[in-house]
Amino acid sequence: MSNRKIIDVISGAHIAPPPIWVMRQAGRYLPEYRELRKSAKSFLDFCYTPDMAVEATLQPIRRYNFDAAILFSDILVMPDALGRDVHFVTGEGPRMTPLGEGDVDALTPNNVLSHLSPVFEAVKRLRSDLPDETALFGFCGAPWTVATYMIAGRGTSDQAPSRLFMYQKPDELAKLLDIIADASAEYLIGQLDAGADAVKIFDSWSGVLDEFAFEANCVQPVKRIVEKVRSARLNAKIIAFPKGAGHFYRGYKEKTGVDMVALDWSVPLEFAAELQKEGPVQGNLDPQRVVAGQAAIKEGVDRIMDVLGNGPLVFNLGHGITPDATPENMDFLVRYVRGEI
Numbered sequence: 001m002s003n004r005k006i007i008d009v010i011s012g013a014h015i016a017p018p019p020i021w022v023m024r025q026a027g028r029y030l031p032e033y034r035e036l037r038k039s040a041k042s043f044l045d046f047c048y049t050p051d052m053a054v055e056a057t058l059q060p061i062r063r064y065n066f067d068a069a070i071l072f073s074d075i076l077v078m079p080d081a082l083g084r085d086v087h088f089v090t091g092e093g094p095r096m097t098p099l100g101e102g103d104v105d106a107l108t109p110n111n112v113l114s115h116l117s118p119v120f121e122a123v124k125r126l127r128s129d130l131p132d133e134t135a136l137f138g139f140c141g142a143p144w145t146v147a148t149y150m151i152a153g154r155g156t157s158d159q160a161p162s163r164l165f166m167y168q169k170p171d172e173l174a175k176l177l178d179i180i181a182d183a184s185a186e187y188l189i190g191q192l193d194a195g196a197d198a199v200k201i202f203d204s205w206s207g208v209l210d211e212f213a214f215e216a217n218c219v220q221p222v223k224r225i226v227e228k229v230r231s232a233r234l235n236a237k238i239i240a241f242p243k244g245a246g247h248f249y250r251g252y253k254e255k256t257g258v259d260m261v262a263l264d265w266s267v268p269l270e271f272a273a274e275l276q277k278e279g280p281v282q283g284n285l286d287p288q289r290v291v292a293g294q295a296a297i298k299e300g301v302d303r304i305m306d307v308l309g310n311g312p313l314v315f316n317l318g319h320g321i322t323p324d325a326t327p328e329n330m331d332f333l334v335r336y337v338r339g340e341i
Contacts, residue, residue: 019067024320075141127195138191142203207244265318280312
């Protein structure tokens with residue numbers, strides 16, 4: 001057993017109470033984060049300034065002593081590093097010019113590591129600043145999810161532009177996914193080398209695909225990343241989150257080679273228990289329970305623990321905490337999961 005129990009769970013151990021961290025745990029629900037954000041010229045500037053990224057990452061650790069810290073950054077630093085014109089519009093989210101003819105061939109994967117060097121600096125400093133028992137997670141976006149933003153130039157509710165691109169330009173999409181996968185593997189290796197204990201691959205838009213497209217565009221690119229990372233760092237701990245995958249969660253761990261699968265809140269707990277037989281799982285409290293208050297939190301936690309608490313589990317939300325959650329409710333969640341109240 002290591003001194004970072006969340007890493008032991010990722011390796012298959014059962015620990016009670018389970019370790020806990022929360023997706024988007026550094027974010028707009030924290031007043032200190034909102035204050036820090038005011039000092040950044042832009043959101044990307046925030047991500048690329050090690051002082052700010054380190055501070056944002058540490059804020060929730062100081063408040064809640066989570067079992068893991070996750071690097072403060074964004075999945076869209078990857079298309080930015082590949083040469084696309086990424087920017088964020090306040091209240092609306094990310095924007096970039098949609099991919100046009102010849103744009104895939106014009107991407108700049110050779111510049112990725114140098115462009116993202118401030119991220120590696122932040123990871124290095126975080127590992128030094130964090131308590132020894134607190135694990136540090138790095139991350140990237142999965143190729144399909146990153147590609148959807150590059151194709152459409154923004155997020156859309158059903159990713160129709162990307163699905164149309166997939167059917168009309170399958171070879172172009174395959175080339176794009178390979179470029180993103182290879183660059184992302186190098187990015188994750190860089191984070192591991194800088195001090196990350198584990199890395200996570202976020203596939204936020206995997207749930208919009210049929211079974212054949214899911215296999216080709218979600219499973220295979222993530223498998224490509226895992227194989228490339230493991231060929232360089234054999235013992236790397238890798239988590240994946242194919243949000244909305246539904247039935248396609250079954251067998252995902254084995255097909256991709258990841259160590260642990262994160263579950264969204266729509267996954268039925270009995271199905272989650274079947275997935276837990278394949279390996280450790282993370283999740284999957286509905287984030288709105290943290291907005292609703294203590295009674296909703298207790299009910300949700302109890303249900304998850306009753307079904308998943310006797311196996312390898314990292315307690316988390318089924319997606320990121322929302323800006324309208326309160327720090328007080330988060331504090332209650334953490335203490336309730338740990339059996340302190």
